[in-house]
Every structure is written in C-alpha cells, then in structure tokens.
Amino acid sequence: MILGIESSCDDTSAAVLCGTEMLSNVIASQAVHMQYGGVIPELASRAHQQNIVPVVDTALKNASVGVSDLDAIAFTRGPGLLGSLLVGVSFSKGLAVANNIPLVEVNHLQGHILSHFIDIPGETVPHPSFPFLCLLVSGGHTQIVKVTAPLEMEIVGTTIDDAAGEAFDKCAKVMGLPYPGGPVIDRLAAQGDAERFRFAKPSVPGFDYSFSGLKTSFLYFLRDRVKEEPGFIEANINDLCASLQKTVVDILLGKLVRAAREFRIRDIAIAGGVSANSGLRKGVTAEGERRGWRTFLPPLKFTTDNAAMIAVTGYFRYRQGEFSSLSVAPEARIENMLSGE
Ligand code: ATP
Ligand code: FE
Numbered sequence: 001m002i003l004g005i006e007s008s009c010d011d012t013s014a015a016v017l018c019g020t021e022m023l024s025n026v027i028a029s030q031a032v033h034m035q036y037g038g039v040i041p042e043l044a045s046r047a048h049q050q051n052i053v054p055v056v057d058t059a060l061k062n063a064s065v066g067v068s069d070l071d072a073i074a075f076t077r078g079p080g081l082l083g084s085l086l087v088g089v090s091f092s093k094g095l096a097v098a099n100n101i102p103l104v105e106v107n108h109l110q111g112h113i114l115s116h117f118i119d120i121p122g123e124t125v126p127h128p129s130f131p132f133l134c135l136l137v138s139g140g141h142t143q144i145v146k147v148t149a150p151l152e153m154e155i156v157g158t159t160i161d162d163a164a165g166e167a168f169d170k171c172a173k174v175m176g177l178p179y180p181g182g183p184v185i186d187r188l189a190a191q192g193d194a195e196r197f198r199f200a201k202p203s204v205p206g207f208d209y210s211f212s213g214l215k216t217s218f219l220y221f222l223r224d225r226v227k228e229e230p231g232f233i234e235a236n237i238n239d240l241c242a243s244l245q246k247t248v249v250d251i252l253l254g255k256l257v258r259a260a261r262e263f264r265i266r267d268i269a270i271a272g273g274v275s276a277n278s279g280l281r282k283g284v285t286a287e288g289e290r291r292g293w294r295t296f297l298p299p300l301k302f303t304t305d306n307a308a309m310i311a312v313t314g315y316f317r318y319r320q321g322e323f324s325s326l327s328v329a330p331e332a333r334i335e336n337m338l339s340g341e
Helices: 031-036 041-062 082-099 108-117 164-174 183-191 214-227 239-263 280-291 307-319
Strands: 001-006 011-018 022-030 071-076 102-105 132-137 140-149 152-158 267-271 294-298
Touching: 001 082, 001 164, 011 041, 011 102, 011 294, 011 307, 022 082, 022 108, 022 280, 022 307, 031 041, 041 082, 041 214, 071 082, 071 108, 082 102, 082 214, 102 108, 108 132, 108 140, 108 267, 108 307, 132 307, 152 183, 152 239, 164 183, 164 239, 183 239, 183 280, 267 280, 280 294
Parallel strands: 001 071, 071 102, 132 267, 267 294
Antiparallel strands: 001 011, 011 022, 132 140, 140 152
C-alpha cells in the first residue's frame, strides 16, 4: 500500500495505490496563477502548504485506508520548482518519521512515463511491453525515452531549447489567450483549418527537438499581419490555433517515427501534459495504424501532474528495495532519467 505525493509545480496531489491498482487520486489545482499568465513560484509554494494536509486526508479517506496501513510514502523529489517540491518532501518526511514508514523518492518524469502502468479497478488498462519508446511532452520537457524496464530508461532525444508545452503556452499568450494556453489552443483548433497557415519547422540533428524558432516566427508573423490588418488574430483565431497545433504535432511525430524505425521498436507511448492534445493523440494513432505500432495513449486524467503516477513509480522502486534516507533533499533539476541521484 503506497501513498504518493506530488507537489512539483502548481498541482497538489495525493494518491493511494495497492500495488499498481489505484484506490484514490486527489488533485488540488491552483487557480491563483491564472491572473498572472504563468505559475508564480512563491504563490505555488504557499498554496501547496494550504492544500497538502486536506489533499492527503481526502486521498486516504477515498481509499478507505489509514496511515497505519501504508507500506511506503512515495514523493516527487524533482525536477520542479524548489519551493513547491520542498512542501511535498518535508510533509512526506514528517509523516514517515511520525509513523515509522519507509520513504521512496521519485523522479517526476519517470512518473509521467510510468503513468501507463496505473491500473484502474474495474477497467482493463493495456500496458506497453518492454522495450517501448515514450514521447514525453510536458510543460518543461520534450523527450523521446527508450524504456527497457520499469526503472531503466534512456533519453534518446530531447529539446535543445523550449518544451512543446511551453511553445503552446507562449504562442497562446501572444494571441491573448489565457494561461495555460495548450488546452485552449486544442479546443479552438477543433474548429479551424490546419492547412491555412504554414510555419517553419526546425532542422535539428538526430532525435532532438527545438521549439524556440517556431515561437519566434509565430510572433513575427502575427506582428506583421496585425500591422496590415488590425483584428487579424481575433478574426482568424481558430485557423491560427489549428495550423500552429498541426506544426507542433508534425515536429513531434517526425522524430518519433524516425526513432521507432532506428530502434526497431513498435510499442509507442506518449505521456505528459501535452499528451492530452487531441491533435497529437489522433496523429500518433494514425502513424501507429500506418506503421503497425501498438500505440498507448494515457487516460486524460493521468496526462497532467498527479500523484497516482508518483505512487506507481514508488511501487516499482519499493519492490527493488530502493528507499530514501531522511537527509534526502528536493532537486529542482535532474538531468538523468534514474531516480534523483
Ligand atoms: P514537467 O512535467 O516537465 O515538469 P509540468 O509538470 O509543468 O512540466 P505538465 O503538467 O505535465 O507539465 O503539463 C502541462 C503542460 O501541458 C502545459 O504546457 C499545458 O499547456 C500543456 N497541455 C495540457 N493540456 C494540453 C492540450 N490539450 N493541448 C496542448 N497542451 C496541453
Ligand atoms: Fe509534469
């Protein structure tokens, strides 16, 4: 019985899993950042402090589990915002010491990838077989990861500048859309013509990505058109969103297809916040049908930050006897895909 705790960014979450089976998953999202158009670290940290006790309480109650039933507490050690991580790490340590429960640290990115192994009671959730490739696309990361075992992962490609989610959010801001812009672009794109506008795609060697050029060219394109025609953005918002989304999805899939071919891997998964994007979900499904992949799309509730993915990763580490000491500290940046070390 594992309690998972996630506090790396602006969602406070707690989940209880029995092995890989999810008994509860509670998420408190912080609305306070919306008015600022981005996450304000100090406010995030304070909101985590307010939320963590009721969120953990509710997760235990929803699972009908008491603290004394827990075999381990799994928490996000990083990467993320230091002040936010600190709340989850400190709370986990306190609960562990007070109740003599082992602690297991979890890499947030491994969590996103292993969200494919969360079992939901009463539902059949297909799991990828090893080795599989995972396109991890989130607010802070864009990577192609080769996964050979639950805890054996290798980054084979990564963005050299912005993440895909960041590109969505920044382009949305330029169009005057609210934060986070990714889901808003997704919604508007559904009514737009994706072939209407063309944006340059970067040329980056290997399996790496780049999104900063797209963001800049999008900004200049809009600036020029608005000069000619005030109100251009508002009049064409759906087509702009659809065309932008198609460009991002094409870039993402281009490298994923090459990596799948190069590594001769046919189990292909996507994970992270941007894996909720309907254009990406459709695109990867279509590529999979064309190429004979088994394609794995995470349930929408596991695409953005949640503690169930931290608990399932904690379960795999617990099984291997990988525990953390009380001196463990949060890490804002973790470069490799292993735990925190
Ligand atoms: P990381 O996991 O890299 O530390 P994070 O935890 O902040 O970053 P996530 O919560 O996984 O990131 O994802 C948030 C990102 O996902 C935001 O950039 C958001 O715009 C994007 N996103 C969420 N839903 C969609 C969608 N439907 N289409 C496009 N982007 C989306
Ligand atoms: Fe995340």
